[in-house]
Every structure is written in C-alpha cells, then in structure tokens.
Amino acid sequence: MKVLGMVCSYRKMGNTEIAVKEALMGAQEAGAQVAMIRLTDYRIEPCRGCMSCVFKKVECPVQDDAHKVYRILTRYDALVLGAPTYLLGPTGILKTFMDRGMGFMYGYGRELEGRPALSIATAGIPGWESYALPVNALFLRALGYFIVDQFVIYGQGPGEVIYQEEGMRRAKNGGRALVEALRGEKRYLGEAAPFSCPYCHNTLLQFTNSTKVKCPNCGIVGKLGIKGGRCTIEWGEAPDRWIEKQVIWHFEQQVLPSGPRFMEKRREIRDRTAPYRDFSPPAP
Numbered sequence: 001m002k003v004l005g006m007v008c009s010y011r012k013m014g015n016t017e018i019a020v021k022e023a024l025m026g027a028q029e030a031g032a033q034v035a036m037i038r039l040t041d042y043r044i045e046p047c048r049g050c051m052s053c054v055f056k057k058v059e060c061p062v063q064d065d066a067h068k069v070y071r072i073l074t075r076y077d078a079l080v081l082g083a084p085t086y087l088l089g090p091t092g093i094l095k096t097f098m099d100r101g102m103g104f105m106y107g108y109g110r111e112l113e114g115r116p117a118l119s120i121a122t123a124g125i126p127g128w129e130s131y132a133l134p135v136n137a138l139f140l141r142a143l144g145y146f147i148v149d150q151f152v153i154y155g156q157g158p159g160e161v162i163y164q165e166e167g168m169r170r171a172k173n174g175g176r177a178l179v180e181a182l183r184g185e186k187r188y189l190g191e192a193a194p195f196s197c198p199y200c201h202n203t204l205l206q207f208t209n210s211t212k213v214k215c216p217n218c219g220i221v222g223k224l225g226i227k228g229g230r231c232t233i234e235w236g237e238a239p240d241r242w243i244e245k246q247v248i249w250h251f252e253q254q255v256l257p258s259g260p261r262f263m264e265k266r267r268e269i270r271d272r273t274a275p276y277r278d279f280s281p282p283a284p
C-alpha cells in the first residue's frame with residue numbers, strides 16, 4: 001500500500017506541508033509506505049487548449065513536468081492532497097495542474113479511478129475558504145478518486161497549524177482512513193452534513209431557481225422544500241457527473257462531436273471572424 005502526499009504550497013515547512021505530513025504519518029502507522037512531493041517543485045505550464053489529449057488521446061505536447069507528476073500519481077494507491085487557500089480558493093498551481101489532467105480524466109483511460117484520497121485545505125481565517133474544499137474535491141473527483149475525508153485546518157504563519165489539535169488529529173485519522181479504505185474496510189469517514197452534496201459533501205451549492213439546488217461539482221440536483229418552517233433538500237437520482245460512465249458519456253457525446261462540427265463550419269467561422277482578425281487594438 002503506497003500513499004503519496006502532494007503539497008500545493010510554495011512555503012516549505014508551511015502549514016500545508018505539516019498537515020500533509022501528519023496525514024502521511026497516520027498512513028505510515030497504519031502500515032502504508034509513504035512519499036511526498038511539492039507540486040511547486042515542478043514546472044507546470046498552463047493548458048494550451050489543443051485538446052490532443054482528448055481528441056487524439058496522445059501525451060500532452062507541452063514540454064514541462066505535468067505529465068510526469070500525473071504519472072507519479074498513478075504509481076500510488078492513495079493520495080493526500082493539501083492546498084493552502086489564496087483568495088478563498090486553492091492556490092493557482094492546483095487549477096493549472098488540473099487543467100492539464102484531461103488525458104488522465106478521459107483520454108488515456110481513468111487510471112486513478114476508485115483510489116482513495118484525503119483532501120486538506122489550510123487557511124488563515126475561518127469563513128475565508130469558500131472555494132478551497134470544493135475545488136480540491138473537483139480535482140480529485142474529476143480524476144476518479146473517492147474522498148475519505150475533507151477538511152480545513154487554520155493557521156496563518158508557517159507552522160501555526162500545530163495549534164489546531166482537532167484538525168491535526170483529523171489529518172492523522174485521515175491518513176489511517178486511506179489505509180482502511182485500501183483494505184476495503186471503510187469508504188467515507190462521515191455522513192454528509194445537512195445542506196451538502198450527498199456525493200462529494202460540497203457545501204457550496206447553487207440555487208438554480210426558487211425550487212432547485214445543484215451541486216456545481218457533481219451536477220446533481222435537489223428539490224427545495226419546507227418542512228416545519230425549515231428548508232429541506234430532496235436530492236434527485238441524477239448520476240454524479242464524475243463517475244466513470246458519466247465522464248465517458250460527457251467526452252464521447254458532448255466533447256468529441258464538437259471536432260467534426262467545427263471542421264464542417266471552419267470556413268464559415270474563418271469568414272465571419274475576419275473583422276476580429278483585422279481589428280488589432282495596440283498593446284499598452
């Protein structure tokens with residue numbers, strides 16, 4: 001059983017690294033072999049939108065370390081993801097890395113499907129971490145991981161996270177839970193909190209109209225109601241968009257057909273976009 005920690009902070013021995021290490025210590029105590037990388041030690045360039053990982057199912061042509069890091073993930077049975085909160089969400093490197101992962105989400109097959117992951121967000125101020133766990137969950141679920149636990153640990157200056165005893169305990173237990181999940185003993189640590197998505201436990205929900213609510217990550221829809229003067233959500237049966245079958249459906253039915261559609265219209269598009277090509281506002 002091999003568990004990898006991935007730290008998405010530039011601060012060495014910062015709060016994220018410490019929290020991830022605590023989880024790895026828990027995994028090691030439970031019998032796993034552990035390793036850790038800092039995503040920030042690698043050169044991760046933005047996706048250029050060529051779509052060759054999806055349309056041609058070939059390795060990304062961008063010459064950097066993204067493919068190499070995804071390959072590292074495939075060598076480990078479980079993952080501890082740790083990302084600090086910058087401006088309410090995880091650091092940009094995680095989003096940049098996520099955008100580069102479509103080959104591993106669909107193109108080359110879903111090698112990471114069904115592996116357990118623990119998601120840790122660090123943040124300085126309670127209430128200022130709105131997108132942190134939902135975006136971590138998006139990264140993990142899109143790749144096919146299932147989440148054994150996800151939580152925020154607070155600490156501002158590097159190392160202050162050690163004062164968060166409950167959070168650190170949860171990190172260590174989360175590491176152990178990964179091993180339990182690998183042994184087939186447990187899948188999810190807790191019940192979904194009220195008003196959170198029953199699949200990814202995301203609490204950042206979208207009101208799509210006055211009667212419906214949607215999990216922006218999983219895409220599942222719930223019906224809003226009132227019982228005893230209190231709001232209720234009755235979640236529908238619509239499948240989570242990140243289960244393997246749905247991901248394949250999405251790419252094969254919604255994304256791949258855009259290729260021939262574009263090729264058919266490309267001359268018309270070229271003609272109709274001529275005014276935009278001819279209009280060149282000067283650089284500042």
Ligand SMILES: Cc1cc2nc3c(=O)[nH]c(=O)nc-3n(C[C@H](O)[C@H](O)[C@H](O)COP(=O)(O)O)c2cc1C
Binds near residue numbers: 015017128
């Ligand atoms: C540019 C920047 C933006 C930040 N934005 C937030 C924020 O929106 N909410 C929050 O709670 N903490 C914020 N923080 C604090 C960090 O999340 C916090 O210090 C965290 O523990 C850093 O983890 P690290 O030590 O692993 O880098 C921010 C820190 C920086 C440097």
